[in-house]
Structure formats: C-alpha cells, structure tokens
Amino acid sequence: MDYKELLNLAIRARLSAYMPYSHFAVGAALLSDDGAVYTGSNIENAAYSPTVCAERVAFFKAVSDGKRGFTAIAIVGGKEDAPPDALVAPCGVCRQVMQEFCGNKPFDIILGGSPEQIRVYKLSDILPLGFGPDSLK
Ligand code: THU
Numbered sequence: 001m002d003y004k005e006l007l008n009l010a011i012r013a014r015l016s017a018y019m020p021y022s023h024f025a026v027g028a029a030l031l032s033d034d035g036a037v038y039t040g041s042n043i044e045n046a047a048y049s050p051t052v053c054a055e056r057v058a059f060f061k062a063v064s065d066g067k068r069g070f071t072a073i074a075i076v077g078g079k080e081d082a083p084p085d086a087l088v089a090p091c092g093v094c095r096q097v098m099q100e101f102c103g104n105k106p107f108d109i110i111l112g113g114s115p116e117q118i119r120v121y122k123l124s125d126i127l128p129l130g131f132g133p134d135s136l137k
Helices: 003-014 054-064 092-102
Strands: 024-032 037-041 070-079 108-111 119-122
Touching: 003 024, 003 037, 003 054, 003 070, 003 108, 024 054, 037 054, 054 070, 054 092, 070 092
Parallel strands: 070 108
Antiparallel strands: 024 037, 024 070, 108 119
C-alpha cells in the first residue's frame, strides 16, 4: 500500500465524519504492520468532551481488532463542505495514542490535502521525548 493510496482512503473516510458542532471533517487511514487498513472519522457529541478524533477512532478500531503494530497513518481534514486542507496535523491527545503503540519503532504520519501534495513526518519529530510504555519500565 503506497502513501497516496492510504491518503485516498483517509479522504474517503472523511466523508463519514459526524461533526454537527465544529463543521470540521477529519478522516484517517491507519496502516497495520500486517497490511490491513483501519479508517476513522471524527465523531462529535452534544456534550462536546466525548468527541473523538478521526485518528483515535482508527486506532481504537484496529486495537480492538487485535492489532498492535502499525507503520503509518494518513490524515486529512478541513471545513465540512470544502476540500481537505493542505495540512491538518494530529492533536496532542492523538499523538499520545500513537506513542502508546508506535513509539518504539519508525511510524510515518502522512499529511496532505490531496495525494499530489503529501508530506511525511515521523512521530518522533512531532512528539519528541514522548512518554510511553517504556517510560514505566
Ligand atoms: N479533530 C480530529 O478529528 N483530528 C485532529 O487531529 C484534530 C481535530 C476533530 C475533533 C473535532 O471533531 C474537530 O476536528 C474540530 O476540532
């Protein structure tokens, strides 16, 4: 699975975003180390704080399916009725969830508004000195 294809899956997942409060739609596609892809979209709530980001929906779907190792995640976001923005970076809470499962080996974060404008970041670049499972040993 190349990263353009993964970004296209995130773009498609974004169509399922439930975001009646922010009107900001996000999609994510998470690549498991066995080649399976888990997608997610943001899911908001009238009480606001139960809102879950697209990235965490993708991670929790995968982890609850028994997956533990991942190689990359593609993320796209932007205002409801507009095409995805060029760069929507994951929030701090989602970075911390990535650290839990991906902090001990290379993990790519693919951002971009379209498959033609992709940027790839390492988790260790966007979450330096992360606190993770190894920190408790
Ligand atoms: N959101 C995500 O899904 N992922 C991010 O990385 C940033 C923010 C969602 C949460 C909320 O539903 C909306 O975008 C506005 O913050």
